[in-house]
Amino acid sequence: MAVTFLDRAHTVAPANWSRWLIPPAALSVHLAIGQAYAWSVFKPPLEKALGLSGTLSALPFQLGIVMLGLSAAFGGTLVERNGPRWAMFVSMTCFSSGFLISALGAYTSQYWLVILGYGLIGGIGLGIGYISPVSTLIKWFPDRPGMATGLAIMGFGGGALIASPWSSEMLQAFGSTPSGIGTSLLIHGLAYAVFMSLGVFLIRVPAEDWRPKGWTPPKDNGNKMMTTANVSAASAIRTPQFWCLWVVLCFNVTAGIGILEKASPMITDFFRETSTPVGAAAAAGFVALLSLTNMLGRFVWSSTSDIIGRKNIYRGYLGIGALLYLTIALTGNSSKVVFILCAMVILSFYGAGFATIPAYLKDLFGTYQVGAIHGRLLTAWSVAGVLGPLIVNAIADSQKRAGKVGPDLYTTSFYIMIALLVVGFIANELVRPVHEKYHEPAVPETGVREAK
């Protein structure tokens, strides 16, 4: 087959290629697809212009997240086989054309086109884009895999920070009419295509014999949790380690998303009966603060995991996370500072849980198909995305019906979160080095070999 620009073989870096070009390549994709979390900006204008309900206007986002999980899970092996440039190109094409189709839907007032474009097609771009740089970053930064993946996955958190004010300003400029929304979506599609193209052009895989200057692969560094062997994606899902990490990720995300999804009404309800109630504006500030710690945690804690080890850092996320939830549950509405600080740290652990997991997978399964394994593990995110909000909302609603107010609306949820975090903690304790029966025979680390 002819070598094309997108092929893995065509993306092998020349000897003097700087590895510091790879994080911006990854960030150009993650900062773009992170826009998904700013979809709420489009909801009120769409509801007004097309006469939609709140549930209906959330559909493109919900479908997008479902497609993210599915395409990351099922497209992972394809991404490993075809290489990061192909994956970034597919992500760019799907994500941008999703906006363009949505723009057509808005112009013609055909809402199904918005769902199809942003949700279905754009969602494929989210999933493929999310996993596209992971294994490449790990191969370029074998000395600091946590920092490298933390940086990229921080970009996913940062994408909404950029998109939220930018999209708002654009909607203000063009108006909230069908054609105004259509023009905004059209510009989003074109701008993201240009922005993501940097990643497509810059991404390179290191040559097989490439090593960072002055770094030699550890033969036996005493850390048995770090393997030098490789496990294929097909074999990885048959190991108990994969499912232990699935539980770890699922419950860590459930615990964080429970606060994140309901942060604004939660802080308002919590301090409603106190002498210093929280207004809507301050609640919005609280949400912004949580977004910031969610994002920073991805980089700071994931980088820390390179020093203290992946198992230890997850002990912190899950163990300290449970203690922080307990602190909130016990202190109730007696201290606003304690509530805000605990929530900030919990959210930093939530983000860090996402960012550190690729490096944990690399430690256990090697670099051979770590991107594909990561994709399969992200199904835990999809489950947590349903579980977390379901627990918090269902309990708050039932407590409200029972006439309760203030912290009582949420205390039961917090105890459930503590239990989930304890289960996650135990699952993390059960993680052991992968049995050698799952190891691949020595293979070149190109990922081009077929999975078993």
Added chain:
Amino acid sequence: MNEGRRTWLVTLAWLWVGLPFAYGVYELIQKVVQLFGG
């Protein structure tokens, strides 16, 4: 690729992603300051 061109490319690539990111962080901090301090 020579040293000079490489440095230029690395700087450009980081500015490409760094500037929009800085804009997002700036907007966020403005919001936090306004809402809690203002």
